[in-house]
Amino acid sequence: MNIGQPKRIIEIEPASIPLPDTGPPLAEPAPVPEPVPEGGREP
């Protein structure tokens, strides 16, 4: 590819690297607490 003559130099230091944010693996969902019967648990 003929891109012609150079015109300017740009030194680019991005605040964040433009990589896709795949993120860490999702954490396992927190366990659902057992429903507590009215009046509290039996002894």
Place this chain on the structure above:
Amino acid sequence: MSHGRRLAERPDVGIRIEHSEEPLVAWRTWALSGSSHGDNLLLRPVNARGHAWVPGEVAEARCERHWTHTAPELGCLCGFHASPAFDVLRRMRSPAVLGRVALWGRVIEHDRGYRARFAYPQRVRLICQFCFWQHGPLANAPTAVGWYPRRRLIPMCDEHLAVSRTLAQAPRRVLDAPTLDQRLRSTYAVDLLAV
């Protein structure tokens, strides 16, 4: 990435230097390789030299002619090439993928393109190289991807797949283009290029 041809005796004369925090985004084409089942997809430079772009990793340019300088060097043609206009890319040899690429680090702006040290694709789509050459990015999307020796993958529309068969250039295997298009975007975790 390209090679070390001298542009001028004093290429730095009259060149201004600017600083920025925003990556440049420009047009680029790639070749594509993968297995005969369409796995292990890799974007590669269309000139068949240079290394594949590793998914999820920043691509860093290296000069293949002059090991003593860091790409892109002003008096050389090394660095990742991209263009602000896709029309320039229609003349590239055997492109399989058209996309937008982010460029950063040292970027040298030329009359019709850029050369950069760091890059990563942002949006991609498969193209039929023959339709792209004739009609630009408004050409129909490819329907098939031909698998050829040396793991080359060449997307084609129905018409040009038929032409390849009449010219005894039929691929060893034909894969589904929409499936590979989706797999390529998933591999690099990028979005579809809408043109």
